[in-house]
Amino acid sequence: MKHLSSAAVLAVALLTAAPACAETLTEQGVTREKMVAIMTRHGLPARIDKDSKGNVIVKSRIIDINYDVYFFNCTDGGCREIQFAAGWTSSTASLDRINEWNTTKRYLRVYSKPGNVIWAEQDAVVGRGTTDNIEDYVTTWGTMLVQFKEFMKL
Amino acid sequence: MKHLKIAAVLAIALLGAAPAVAETLTEQGVTREQMVKIMTAHSLPARIDKDSSGNVIVKSRVTDVNFDVYFFDCTDGSCREIQFAAGWTNNTASPDRINEWNTTKRYIRAYSKPGKIIWAEQDVIVGRTTTENIDEYLTTWATVIAIFKKFMDL
Numbered sequence: 001m002k003h004l005s006s007a008a009v010l011a012v013a014l015l016t017a018a019p020a021c022a023e024t025l026t027e028q029g030v031t032r033e034k035m036v037a038i039m040t041r042h043g044l045p046a047r048i049d050k051d052s053k054g055n056v057i058v059k060s061r062i063i064d065i066n067y068d069v070y071f072f073n074c075t076d077g078g079c080r081e082i083q084f085a086a087g088w089t090s091s092t093a094s095l096d097r098i099n100e101w102n103t104t105k106r107y108l109r110v111y112s113k114p115g116n117v118i119w120a121e122q123d124a125v126v127g128r129g130t131t132d133n134i135e136d137y138v139t140t141w142g143t144m145l146v147q148f149k150e151f152m153k154l
Numbered sequence: 155m156k157h158l159k160i161a162a163v164l165a166i167a168l169l170g171a172a173p174a175v176a177e178t179l180t181e182q183g184v185t186r187e188q189m190v191k192i193m194t195a196h197s198l199p200a201r202i203d204k205d206s207s208g209n210v211i212v213k214s215r216v217t218d219v220n221f222d223v224y225f226f227d228c229t230d231g232s233c234r235e236i237q238f239a240a241g242w243t244n245n246t247a248s249p250d251r252i253n254e255w256n257t258t259k260r261y262i263r264a265y266s267k268p269g270k271i272i273w274a275e276q277d278v279i280v281g282r283t284t285t286e287n288i289d290e291y292l293t294t295w296a297t298v299i300a301i302f303k304k305f306m307d308l
Contacts, residue, residue, distance in 0.1 A: 102265035121260070127290050136279045
C-alpha cells in the first residue's frame, strides 16, 4: 500500500508538472525548438516541419483547427519575430465580411486569396520578450482562431 | 575652459540618456503613465488624452503620422493589452488594395470604413513581457506604418 501511495504521489506530481521557469529572451528571440517546448508545456501538440515552400515552421492544432507558426528575422536559429497562421480553402466570405472582421476584431489580420482561400494571421515580436508572454500569445491566438472560424462559417 | 569641457560632457551624457531600466511586467501589463515613459524614452512624443468616444489613450506621432495607443483588459489602471492605431479620412484604396496589404504585409491589420476612412491597427499583448519588448514593438510600428502610408498613397 505504501509503495502504491508513493507511486501515486509521484504520478500526480509528474502529471501536474510545474510550468517551466519563465525566461527573458534576448534580441534573438526564440528557436523553433524553444517554441515547441513552450507550446508543449501549454498542452498543445507541436512539431517542427516544413511548409509547402520549404519554410521550417512549427505545426500545431487547437481543437479541430490546424495552424502553423512561422519565424522571421532569424540569426543562428534564434528568431526575433513569429507569426501564427491558419488557412482554409473553403471560404465563402466576401471582401466585405473580411473587412468587417478586420474592423471589429483585434489580433487576427485576415485576407482572402483566389480560389476560396482565406487566411488568419497574428504577428508577434518575441525579441527581448519572455516565454510567459509567448504563452499568452498562444492562448489569445487559440481563442481568436475559434471565434474566427465561427465568424467566417468555416 | 575646464568648466566648459565638463559642461559639454554633462550635456552629452544627458542628451544621450541611457534607456530606462528594463522591467518585466506582471500579468497586469502597463499603465498609461508607464506607456508614456516607455515612449518618451524611445524619443516619441506621448501624452495621455481621450479619443472622441471618451477612451483614455496615449497620443503620439512618428514622422508625420499621428497615432494613438489604446488599452484593453485593464485592472486598476494597468492593462494587459494595447493597440497602436492610425486612421486617415482621405482614403482612395479599394477593398482589393486593402486585401493586398493584409495579404502581403505583417503586423498591421488594415480596414476601411464608409466615408473614405482607412485604419491601420497593431495589437500587442504586454502582460508578462518586458518594457524592452514594448520598445521593440514601437520600432516595428514606426517602420511598418511608414510603409503603410506609402502603400496606400496617404
